[in-house]
Amino acid sequence: MGQLPPHLELQRSRVSCNKDAPIHTESIQYSGAYASMGIDNSSRLDRFSNNFRVEVVRLNEDDMEFDMIGIDAAIANSFRRILIAELPTMAIEKVLIANNTSIIQDEVLAHRLGLVPIRVDPRLFLAIVENDQPNEKNTIVFKLHVQCKRGSPRITVKSDALKWLPNGSELVKETRNATSDSSSKPETYTYFCCSQETIPEFVKNPIIPKYPDIIIAKLGPGQEIELEAYAVKGIRKTHAKWSPVATAWYRMLPEVVLLEDIEDDLAEELKSKCPVNLFDIEDLGKGRRATVARPRACTLCRECIRGDDWEKRVALHRVKDHFIFTIESTGALPPEVLFTEAVKILEDKCERMITELS
Amino acid sequence: MEHGSFTDNSAATFSLTDEDHTIANAVRFNLNQDPRVTFCGYSIPHPSEARVNIRVQTTGDPAREVLKDACQNLMLMCRNVRCTFDKAVEDFKASNAVKAMKIDSQDSSGDDSEESE
Numbered sequence: 001m002g003q004l005p006p007h008l009e010l011q012r013s014r015v016s017c018n019k020d021a022p023i024h025t026e027s028i029q030y031s032g033a034y035a036s037m038g039i040d041n042s043s044r045l046d047r048f049s050n051n052f053r054v055e056v057v058r059l060n061e062d063d064m065e066f067d068m069i070g071i072d073a074a075i076a077n078s079f080r081r082i083l084i085a086e087l088p089t090m091a092i093e094k095v096l097i098a099n100n101t102s103i104i105q106d107e108v109l110a111h112r113l114g115l116v117p118i119r120v121d122p123r124l125f126l127a128i129v130e131n132d133q134p135n136e137k138n139t140i141v142f143k144l145h146v147q148c149k150r151g152s153p154r155i156t157v158k159s160d161a162l163k164w165l166p167n168g169s170e171l172v173k174e175t176r177n178a179t180s181d182s183s184s185k186p187e188t189y190t191y192f193c194c195s196q197e198t199i200p201e202f203v204k205n206p207i208i209p210k211y212p213d214i215i216i217a218k219l220g221p222g223q224e225i226e227l228e229a230y231a232v233k234g235i236r237k238t239h240a241k242w243s244p245v246a247t248a249w250y251r252m253l254p255e256v257v258l259l260e261d262i263e264d265d266l267a268e269e270l271k272s273k274c275p276v277n278l279f280d281i282e283d284l285g286k287g288r289r290a291t292v293a294r295p296r297a298c299t300l301c302r303e304c305i306r307g308d309d310w311e312k313r314v315a316l317h318r319v320k321d322h323f324i325f326t327i328e329s330t331g332a333l334p335p336e337v338l339f340t341e342a343v344k345i346l347e348d349k350c351e352r353m354i355t356e357l358s
Numbered sequence: 359m360e361h362g363s364f365t366d367n368s369a370a371t372f373s374l375t376d377e378d379h380t381i382a383n384a385v386r387f388n389l390n391q392d393p394r395v396t397f398c399g400y401s402i403p404h405p406s407e408a409r410v411n412i413r414v415q416t417t418g419d420p421a422r423e424v425l426k427d428a429c430q431n432l433m434l435m436c437r438n439v440r441c442t443f444d445k446a447v448e449d450f451k452a453s454n455a456v457k458a459m460k461i462d463s464q465d466s467s468g469d470d471s472e473e474s475e
Binding site: 045048049052053054055056059066068071072074075077078081082085086336339340343344346347349350351353354356357358 | 372374377379380381383384385386387422425426429430431432433434435436437438439440442443444445446447449450451454
């Protein structure tokens with residue numbers, strides 16, 4: 001197995017960002033692409049597992065940044081699409097409004113409640129199907145009851161006013177059967193068999209909205225809001241409120257190559273051109289020389305190749321198989337769990353395709 | 359759903375419902391890597407309808423088998439990605455915990471020296 005000559009290797013593994021537009025952007029995937037040179041471009045699974053690496057750069061409770069090296073853009077994009085659109089989360093879907101005398105209309109209030117992120121692990125719940133009854137396995141019930149008394153100043157209703165009801169709905173359905181005995185439990189809008197508090201994960205962490213200071217409504221004196229909100233599981237394809245990530249994106253690793261030695265005045269000029277300071281000047285005995293110190297910070301603004309002759313001295317590339325992923329979670333799940341779940345979902349899709357084909 | 363000819367099963371178009379670029383591009387990439395494939399591509403006939411057509415032409419092997427192998431490869435690749443990622447996250451957390459401990463111990467030794475003075 002030979003190596004490709006350097007100009008072809010550059011074409012295969014780097015995107016060249018020229019002054020006007022990038023070239024060589026497509027990834028050369030065809031297994032027979034270099035067959036005439038006797039080089040096998042097909043990627044075996046063992047070669048992939050040997051070359052593939054992940055390096056975590058930053059990991060917080062809410063966001064993370066990591067590098068994936070040795071993977072192709074098609075797979076990285078699939079992960080990004082799944083992270084954004086197909087990871088299930090819990091969000092408020094149905095709102096039963098008992099009383100709303102505020103100036104916020106019912107539907108606007110319900111829409112705002114739906115967009116509040118809830119801090120709960122969606123894997124503990126089942127998705128609700130069309131004719132299912134809401135029970136403790138697929139619904140979370142919240143209650144909001146705020147009142148602004150006459151004579152008191154205006155109040156702002158924030159998301160910490162949403163109280164979790166682990167025993168289900170408290171609004172009683174009107175039964176037409178007047179002879180129902182008072183000893184039986186009154187029928188409500190949910191059918192909880194047992195309290196959700198008994199589930200061990202919720203004993204120590206009650207279900208609350210992730211951010212307690214989201215403004216939901218504002219009440220003037222004499223106005224009242226009383227409602228119950230049911231949160232169910234869904235995916236962002238249906239509506240954006242079910243998005244598990246604030247956003248997730250990737251970029252390819254930038255590479256800055258100095259094609260010739262840049263010395264003295266030119267070096268100073270180069271260093272001052274770059275807005276993110278990626279060049280450094282190193283002092284040699286007989287003069288100063290520019291070096292590339294922080295290529296990762298490059299935003300590809302192309303300032304360093306603007307002007308006459310600079311294109312001959314500096315070359316900007318992007319490495320095609322090195323992706324810098326950033327994931328910002330909305331709070332339901334930590335970002336590393338989100339990525340693992342996204343990969344599992346891609347595996348499930350493949351499995352479904354395989355069973356359909358057999 | 360497979361549209362092919364009864365006599366020649368080395369070329370076929372597979373029509374998948376409820377799918378989009380997410381799985382189609384990944385499968386197309388894997389198909390390209392397979393040396394038995396002469397041509398492969400996917401298209402989405404209309405963006406409002408969730409349907410993908412994947413076209414596979416091979417050097418003689420049945421197209422269905424080649425597509426199945428590509429899906430298997432993709433699954434194994436995903437498992438590999440997951441393992442590597444989990445290990446990297448664990449290593450990062452462990453090294454961060456060590457760093458935090460080192461900073462703590464440096465702080466406490468600094469306090470001791472101040473007290474002794």
